[in-house]
Amino acid sequence: MAPRASWKGFLTVGAVSCGVALYAAASTSERISLHMVSRKSGHRLRRQFVDEETGRPVAPEDQVKGYEVAKGEYVTLEADEVAAVVPESDKTLAITAFVSCADIDTVYLDRPYFLAPVDKASAEAFALITAGMAAAKVAALGEAVLFRRVRKLLIRPNAEGGALIADTLSFDYEVRPAQEAFADVPDVTVTGEMLDLATHILKSKAGVFDPAAFDDRYESALEELVRAKMEGKPLPRPVPRREEKVVDLLEALRASAGAQAKNSKAKPTGRKAAAKKPAKTATGPTTRAPVKPATPRKAG
Template identity: 45%
Template sequence: MAPRANWKGFLRLSLVTCPVALYPATSEGEKISFNQLNRQTGHRIKYLRVDADTGDEVPNEDIVKGYELDKGQYIEVTKDELEEIALESTRTIEIDEFVDKADIDPRYLIRPYYLRPDGKVGHDAFAVIRETIREMDKVAIGRVVLTNREHIIALEPMDKGLVGTLLRYPYEVRNEAEYFEEIENVKVTKDMLDLAKHIVNQKASSFDPEKFEDHYEAALIDLINQKRAGKPITPKFKPATTNVVDLMEALRRSVGREATPAKAAKPAKKARKASSGQKEMLMPIEGKKPKETAAKKPTAKPQRKSA
């Protein structure tokens, strides 16, 4: 079943408008997740919303938002008051400008969404907007309200639809100078740079996400399967880390290592489709075995195959 739309409204380029729906392009639902348990009873931990002073549980209808001015002093804001200041971008993605993709600093990228026409009308207008962005080789910049906050959204064509990536505001991005100013100014020699470039050329490839495996997720699945099977858990060997003493020698050895052909390995398994998750690798739960037929067929005697 397709996921439910996170947002529905209109996409508008000047006077061209069409109804659209916004869907999450990524999912964390297939990752292994844990619940917190009481070690003594094995029961799941439950969190309650309680008054910080009285300790009494507070029902949802009595909970309002508050902005803290000073310690213990709040300005209360109701849901109705938040709806009063609703922006036009609550229901419409207005395309404000078109920019080159290279102009978007990757630090501003948050998360991707799929955008498609909503319903049977507006497909023509959607196609005009999509193909205009594609032909101009630009990224459309607009605004959309999600989770009660307005976000910048960058729209790009993908197949028959659009990919919308939420962007951060400047005040959300930290200044790099705070972290980089203490890095020493080191002069890299040409010999070192040539060796490093040689390593890069040996490792050069095209990006294919199917080649990568989530090793930690696989280790979690293995751990859970071992515990369900009652097998003892033994810590895995961790190689000792060594400090590089001679950088030039390390570069030379790296070049030699990358040039050495890897040992013949078993052919890699065909990558699973994105729709099938990691959890399918868990052991089946006891009692959920396929039903056996009521009457067993007589076993046929094995026949020798002719050469």
Template identity: 40%
Template sequence: MAPRANWKGFLRLSLVTCPVALYPATSESEKVSFNQINRKTGHRIKYSKVDAETGEEVANDDIVKGYKVDTDTYIEVTKEELDEIALESTHTIEIDEFVPRSDIDNRYLIRPYYLVPDGKVGHDAFAVIRETIRSLNKVAIGRIVLTNREHIIALEPLDKGLMGTLLRYPYEVRNEQEYFDDIQDVKITKDMLDLAKHIVEKKSADFEPENFEDHYEAALVELINKKRAGVQITPKAAPKATGNVISLMDALKRSLSNEAAAPGAAEPKAKAKKPKKRIEGQREMLLPISGKKAKEAGKETQKAEEPKKAEKPVRAPARSRKAG
């Protein structure tokens, strides 16, 4: 099922206007997530909105926004008052200017969205705006209101649609000099730089995000599968810290030797096969606890982690199933 649009309105370039819809270009819903539960009962934890002074729970209708001006002093602002100052960009993305993409500092980038025509009308106007931006080889800068706040959005062609990237305002970007001033000026020798360049060349590759693997996510899935199968979890021994101190030049030389000795270092990296499309929903990712294959997998994992004298698997308490 297609995701819901975050925003619907109009895209306008001077007098050319078309209805559009804005969709999030990224998602974290496929990541393993946890709920907080009561260890004693296995019940899920709920949060209540309470008055900080009286401790009494407050109904949603009685909760309003307030701007803090002093200790325990707030200026109340109602929804109606906020609607009064609503900007035109609440319903329209007005293209104000066109700039080179290289002019946009990466620190100003927030998150990407997909912009598409909304409905059956307006496709011609949308195509005109899209191809105009493409022909200029620039990025269109406009304004949009999301979650009651106005944002700057940079629009650029992506296939048949537009990609819109929210941008930060200057006051949201911290001055790097506050952090970099204390970095010492160090003179690097040519030999060190040459060795470092060789290491970089050994590790150079094409940018292929489909080859990226979320190792922590995989470890989480494996942990949950083991617990569902009733496998005893044995804590890993903490890695021992090494106290060997070597010079920077020695470290560079050893790094280069390690890269040269790595399997396939002398040959160009073969393109990895694209992984299968991930199944939507983390429930499908996890190993079923019924079925012959699941039982065999659980037994093999248990044998590998338990002592020779096998004991009955320790099953998770029944109450943990209530956490969903």
């Protein structure tokens, strides 16, 4: 089943234009969702807006948005007044500039989307734009009205080909200055043996970026907990964390480097590796069916 587009419009680069659609590249819908329910009745609970001072519920027709100008004082904004300042959309994603992929500051990336042509007629122009960007190793800066706001987007060729990646960008006022986080970090110069050992450890841990190998330990533990509750089994016990001892940094680097060298020498190679008997595999199922909690009853 084809995914549902979050937005449809036209990608324009100068005189070149083609129909495109944005598809959410990331989703949390597969996560286990927990709801607040009544301990006594088992019914799902619903939030309700109440007056902060009186504690009484406020009817929907009496609810209005407001901006706090002073403690407890608000400027109220009616729905039609807010709607009047929403920019009109012309369904166009206009490319304003191309930048080098090496110049991208990823801290500004907000939310990823797949950008793809909507039909065969648009595929040729889309392929032309994509191939040109990939050959020049550039990304495009674009602008469009998305979800009631004018958004800036960074568009890059997808590594797998066939589509572009479009990230909405945070505005400059939304990104905190790095100096706020690093203001109290002292300047430390690392040289000599410490730098050599650190470099050795980093090289020994070289790997590849493989998101399929990422383990969401909280989600797995939550699934195990829900399954145990559904089946009436004893609840899983948390594994206690091992207490870490404070050690000398240089000695820790030496020990880590020594362990890495020892492990690399211990690995069998050539005929010895081929002659080694394969390890026995565990019997029984190796995967668990995803937990599907019962659908909560709708309020009557």
